[in-house]
Each structure stands twice: as structure tokens, then as C-alpha cells.
Amino acid sequence: xxxxxxxxxxxxxxxxxxxxxxxxxxxxxxxxxxxxxxxxxxxxxxxxxxxxxxxxxxxxxxxxxxxxxxxxxxxxxxxxxxxxxxxxxxxxxxxxxxxxxxxxxxxxxxxxxxxxxxxxxxxxxxxxxxxxxxxxxxxxxxxxxxxxxxxxxxxxxxxxxxxxxxxxxxxxxxxxxxxxxxxxxxxxxxxxxxxxxxxxxxxxxxxxxxxxxxxxxxxxxxxxxxxxxxxxxxxxxxxxxxxxxxxxxxxxxxxxxxxxxxxxxxxxxxxxxxxxxxxxxxxxxxxxxxxxxxxxxxxxxxxxxxxxxxxxxxxxxxxxxxxxxxxxxxxxxxxxxxxxxxxxxxxxxxxxxxxxxxxxxxxxxxxxxxxxxxxxxxxxxxxxxxxxxxxxxxxxxxxxxxxxxxxxxxxxxxxx
Amino acid sequence: xxxxxxxxxxxxxxxxxxxxxxxxxxxxxxxxxxxxxxxxxxxxxxxxxxxxxxxxxxxxxxxxxxxxxxxxxxxxxxxxxxxxxxxxxxxxxxxxxxxxxx
Numbered sequence: 001x002x003x004x005x006x007x008x009x010x011x012x013x014x015x016x017x018x019x020x021x022x023x024x025x026x027x028x029x030x031x032x033x034x035x036x037x038x039x040x041x042x043x044x045x046x047x048x049x050x051x052x053x054x055x056x057x058x059x060x061x062x063x064x065x066x067x068x069x070x071x072x073x074x075x076x077x078x079x080x081x082x083x084x085x086x087x088x089x090x091x092x093x094x095x096x097x098x099x100x101x102x103x104x105x106x107x108x109x110x111x112x113x114x115x116x117x118x119x120x121x122x123x124x125x126x127x128x129x130x131x132x133x134x135x136x137x138x139x140x141x142x143x144x145x146x147x148x149x150x151x152x153x154x155x156x157x158x159x160x161x162x163x164x165x166x167x168x169x170x171x172x173x174x175x176x177x178x179x180x181x182x183x184x185x186x187x188x189x190x191x192x193x194x195x196x197x198x199x200x201x202x203x204x205x206x207x208x209x210x211x212x213x214x215x216x217x218x219x220x221x222x223x224x225x226x227x228x229x230x231x232x233x234x235x236x237x238x239x240x241x242x243x244x245x246x247x248x249x250x251x252x253x254x255x256x257x258x259x260x261x262x263x264x265x266x267x268x269x270x271x272x273x274x275x276x277x278x279x280x281x282x283x284x285x286x287x288x289x290x291x292x293x294x295x296x297x298x299x300x301x302x303x304x305x306x307x308x309x310x311x312x313x314x315x316x317x318x319x320x321x322x323x324x325x326x327x328x329x330x331x332x333x334x335x336x337x338x339x340x341x342x343x344x345x346x347x348x349x350x351x352x353x354x355x356x357x358x359x360x361x362x363x364x365x366x367x368x369x370x371x372x373x374x375x376x377x378x379x380x381x382x383x384x385x386x387x388x389x390x391x392x393x394x395x396x397x398x399x400x401x402x403x404x405x406x407x408x409x410x411x412x413x414x415x416x
Numbered sequence: 417x418x419x420x421x422x423x424x425x426x427x428x429x430x431x432x433x434x435x436x437x438x439x440x441x442x443x444x445x446x447x448x449x450x451x452x453x454x455x456x457x458x459x460x461x462x463x464x465x466x467x468x469x470x471x472x473x474x475x476x477x478x479x480x481x482x483x484x485x486x487x488x489x490x491x492x493x494x495x496x497x498x499x500x501x502x503x504x505x506x507x508x509x510x511x512x513x514x515x516x517x518x
Contacts, residue, residue: 016454027449046456064456068445075447302461305454329460336482338460380459380485387489 001317007032008104009315010095012085012253013111014038015047017282017304019066021109024312026075034077035103041082042136043069048301050139051165052331056172063136088257090275107315110254110265110273110280111308114247114299119157122218127226130219132243133162142240149239152176155228156242157216159186161330163244164199167208168332170242178209178236180228185212189246191339192349194363195375199332206333247299249284262286264297269322270314271307279315281307290323291390292342292372302327325390338383341365341373341390354379355404362386362408369395381408389414418510422448422466425516439514440464440501450516457501462489464500465517472512476503492517 009025011018014036022036038044046064054063072079085097094104116132124130129145131138146152152175156163159181167177179186185196186203203210215231219241227235249264260266260274264286271279271287282304286297306324313320328339343349346365354360362382365373370393374386385408389396395415400406406413421431422443434442443451443464452463459482468476473496479487483502487493497517503509 048458049456064441071445071447301454305452327461329455329458331458336460380482381488384485384488 001029004030004032004316007106008035009033009107009109010035010037010103010105011109011111012037012095013113013250013282013284014040014044014079014081015111015113015282015304016066016301017113017308018109018111019044020305020308021111021281021312022077023067023071023075024309025315026077028312028316028318030312030316032106034075035080036072036077037080037083037085037097039082039084040135040137043079043081045136047134048329050136051133051162052169054136055133055139055142055166055169085253088253088278090257090278093277106277108278109311109315110278110284111282111304112250112253112280112284114249114283116243117246117248118243119216119245121216123221124219127219127221127241129226129239130241130243132245133166134247142242145240146170146173146175151225151237151239153225153237154178154240154242155180155226155236155238156244157228158244158246159183159188159210159212160190160244160246161187163242164203165330165332166242166244167203168206171206171208172333177207178211178238179203180214180216180230180236181210181212182215183212186210191375192343192346192363192365194349194351195337195377198361198377202333202335247283249297251284254280254284262295266295270320271311271322272314279311281311287322289326289342290321291325296326296342298326300326300328325387327387335359336378336380338376338380339373340376340383340387341371343373343375346372350398350402352382352401352408353404354408364396364401366398371396385410385413418505418507418512420505420509421513422446422451423513423515424449425518434505435507436505438501439466439503439505439509440499442505443500443516448516450518451500453501455501459483459486459499459502462486462499463518465490465492466498466500466514467494467517468496468498468515469513470496475508476512490517 044066087096154175154177156179159179187196217229220227226238254265265280266286283299310322330337343365348366350364360378362376376383401413432446440453444453454463455461487497
């Protein structure tokens with residue numbers, strides 16, 4: 001590795017990807033300066049708990065920092081929080097930020113992530129108590145608005161993971177929750193009809209009203225409360241409205257700098273963009289997945305963390321290959337969903353339920369004989385076996401896999 | 417207050433004190449290499465795997481079913497394996513020594 005003592009690495013975006021990258025750079029031997037920028041003023045924190053334990057926690061200080069302040073000091077990682085980076089000048093290798101400030105870099109890492117997508121609904125922007133859920137501040141607003149509402153009627157617009165996790169948490173907090181979903185089923189964009197059906201039942205059992213095939217026409221404020229007017233001609237009353245309509249990736253800086261974009265910032269196997277001095281990691285990247293042999297854009301902690309490791313090693317001159325299998329999780333009520341692999345292109349969804357526990361099941365997605373992905377509900381065993389089978393491209397005995405009388409063990413379901 | 421010692425794969429010994437939270441959080445907060453805690457402590461990633469010494473197994477207790485299953489993700493699993501995110505700090509753990517599995 002070349003001497004990095006006088007070099008400057010600048011990271012834009014201090015969430016899971018950016019923070020892990022900064023610490024991994026030190027681990028891999030980067031001796032020079034590391035600067036970490038983010039528009040969010042809070043000490044970088046874990047995002048997944050925001051819609052779950054942090055939302056339901058009574059203690060507003062209960063957020064989980066990714067690393068304590070002392071760790072940044074110890075590793076000499078300089079934090080520039082609450083600061084917007086405005087422009088990247090690739091020729092001068094310089095970025096501008098704040099009020100006319102400039103910062104040079106030798107290597108730049110874009111970990112700019114995504115922001116909530118705000119749907120185009122008349123009067124949405126001027127209505128009070130409407131919040132997306134992606135940042136610590138968003139959740140603090142939601143908690144405050146909920147505290148101040150008498151009837152605790154909540155409408156969640158969007159039945160994706162964020163919408164459903166938030167619905168589950170709000171229900172736990174005693175709210176009356178209605179989820180409005182535009183598609184014909186919840187989680188339509190991200191999972192199979194089988195799993196959507198399970199989560200529909202789960203939320204109904206807990207008293208959440210789920211309305212699908214419905215679009216929001218406009219919002220009306222009536223006294224202290226809001227009415228969400230919908231395509232089914234109903235007006236849903238809401239003291240608080242949560243937007244769970246997906247995300248929009250933050251690619252404006254990359255775009256203005258002329259980097260190659262294609263459904264995200266396009267990067268190669270070591271997370272390098274078409275500029276040798278600029279890397280990109282996390283939700284904002286369009287990258288090649290070796291296992292599935294195609295380009296993907298993933299919104300997940302796993303991808304952020306894995307790409308941070310790869311990019312940091314590559315920047316420090318190590319030879320690395322990214323060969324990770326994507327995985328995800330979601331916790332709703334007492335249900336734990338763990339997903340591994342990408343099920344796109346499956347032609348068979350094999351359902352396996354466990355005899356000893358009716359709440360425990362798994363869905364195995366195949367294309368022909370190839371196992372593509374596994375969704376495991378309250379079934380870490382299926383998740384773990386699925387992960388190993390996908391990774392090692394093992395063939396499975398589908399008849400045995402489907403049979404609940406046969407124990408779920410690698411020895412019983414893997415074909416010789 | 418409980419004094420906990422982590423021994424990393426590089427044989428670095430880190431002794432730290434804490435009184436609440438999980439052992440994973442304690443390790444992450446003190447930069448113990450090999451304890452990542454990527455999922456934030458919800459038993460979803462198995463990146464906080466530690467080996468206990470046999471004499472401490474009883475004090476700490478055995479893993480739950482889901483934790484046991486998750487441990488199988490790692491080839492380096494043994495009968496003394498635990499995920500440190502699932503162990504809550506308490507005075508009773510004072511003097512505990514943990515080997516980081518990765």
C-alpha cells in the first residue's frame with residue numbers, strides 16, 4: 001500500500017455505509033485524514049430501530065449510536081455533521097460545503113443513501129402532523145405528535161416494510177392505525193403474494209385496518225385533525241399521517257459531477273465509480289452482484305456494511321472481491337422475518353410450515369432446481385440453512401423440504 | 417459495575433467496565449475487533465459471536481432457540497458459543513472473559 005500519511009479521504013454520508021467505511025479505512029491501515037460529512041446533525045445512529053424499538057421507547061434519548069463519540073476521537077475520524085455538501089469538483093478534487101467552504105480530497109466516498117419519497121398529494125406539504133420515517137428527527141416528531149393527539153388516530157400511507165413496522169409499533173403504543181396501500185397487496189414491491197398474505201393477517205389480528213388498491217386523492221384539515229380523502233370515496237380521519245412511500249436515492253451530487261448513473265451510482269466490483277478517485281457505497285449504488293450475476297440496487301444495512309468493507313480494503317490497496325448474498329430482516333409485533341437471497345425470477349415458491357410451531361414457517365424460492373432465496377418467519381433455522389444452501393449452490397430435495405414430518409436439517413434436505 | 421475481558425482473534429486483550437446494555441454494545445463502544453453488531457442487537461446477523469470459558473457457561477446461561485439457530489451461520493460455533501448481543505450486562509458477570517470468534 002502506498003503511503004497515505006498525507007492523504008485525505010472524504011466520506012459524504014454518515015449512516016451505516018459511511019461510518020463503517022471510515023472505521024474500516026483505519027482498520028485497513030489508512031494513516032491520513034478521514035473526514036465524515038452528513039447533513040443530519042445527530043451522532044450517526046442505527047436506522048432499523050427507528051421504526052421499532054426507538055419509536056416505542058418512552059425514553060427519547062434511547063437512540064443507538066453506531067459508534068460512541070469517543071470511538072471517532074480514538075480513530076481520528078473528523079465529523080462534519082449538520083453540513084450539506086453542495087458540489088464536487090472532480091478536476092480540482094475538491095468539494096464545496098456550508099457557506100463558501102472548500103475541502104480537497106485524494107479519495108472521495110459517496111455514501112449519500114436515500115431520502116423518503118414524498119408523494120404528490122394536494123395540500124400534503126402544508127398539512128401539519130405529516131411525517132416520513134427515516135431519520136431520528138422524523139421519529140422525534142412522530143412521538144411528539146402522537147403524545148399531543150387525543151384520539152391517537154394514525155393513517156400510514158404505504159404498506160411497505162417501513163409502513164408496516166411503524167403500524168405495528170404505533171399499535172403497541174395504543175394508537176388506532178389504518179394503512180393505505182396503492183397496490184393490491186402490502187409489500188407488493190418487495191415480496192411474494194404468500195408472504196404479503198401472512199403479514200396482512202398478522203396486522204388484521206392486531207387490529208390494524210389495512211386498505212389495499214387505494215390511492216390518496218387529497219388531504220383536508222378539519223379543526224385539529226386531518227382527513228385523508230381516498231379513491232374509495234372514504235375520508236380517513238388522522239391526527240398524524242405517516243408517509244411510508246419508499247425512498248428516492250440521493251444521486252444529485254454524483255449527477256452534477258458527471259458520474260455514470262443507472263438506477264443509482266454505477267460502481268464496479270470494488271465499489272469504484274467511473275472516476276478512479278471516487279467510490280460509492282450503500283443504498284445509492286447500482287452494483288454487480290457476483291452470485292446472481294446481475295446489477296442490483298439494494299436498500300439494506302447488510303449491503304451498506306459489506307460495501308463499506310470492500311471499498312475500504314480496495315482504497316487501501318488490498319485485492320478484494322465482493323461476493324455477498326443479500327440478507328434483510330423485519331420485526332413486527334412478536335414476529336421475526338429474516339430473508340436471504342434475491343427471489344427475482346423465481347418460478348416456484350415452496351412453503352414449509354413447522355409442525356411444533358404453527359407461527360414458524362419458511363418460503364423457499366426456486367428457479368428450476370436453483371434455490372434463489374428464503375423468507376423465514378420465526379424460523380432462524382430455515383434462514384441459516386437457506387443461507388448456506390444459496391451460498392454453496394447446493395441442490396435440495398424439494399419433497400423432503402416440503403414435508404413437515406421430516407426435520408429441517410442440512411443432512412435431510414440437501415441432495416448428494 | 418462489571419469488569420469484562422474480550423480477547424480478539426489477534427490476541428489483543430481488552431478489559432472494560434460497564435453496568436447496563438448488552439455485551440455486544442460494550443464491545444462495539446470499546447472498539448473490540450471482530451464484534452460488529454451490524455443488526456444493532458436483534459439477533460439477526462450473528463456478527464457478535466463470542467466463546468465463553470466453560471466455567472462461565474452456568475453464570476451466563478445457554479442461548480435461546482433462535483440464538484442457537486443463528487450461531488449455526490458461523491462454522492466456528494462450539495458448545496461455548498453465544499451471541500454477545502443476547503447477553504445483558506450485570507454485576508453477576510464481573511470477571512467474565514470472552515474470546516471473540518471472528
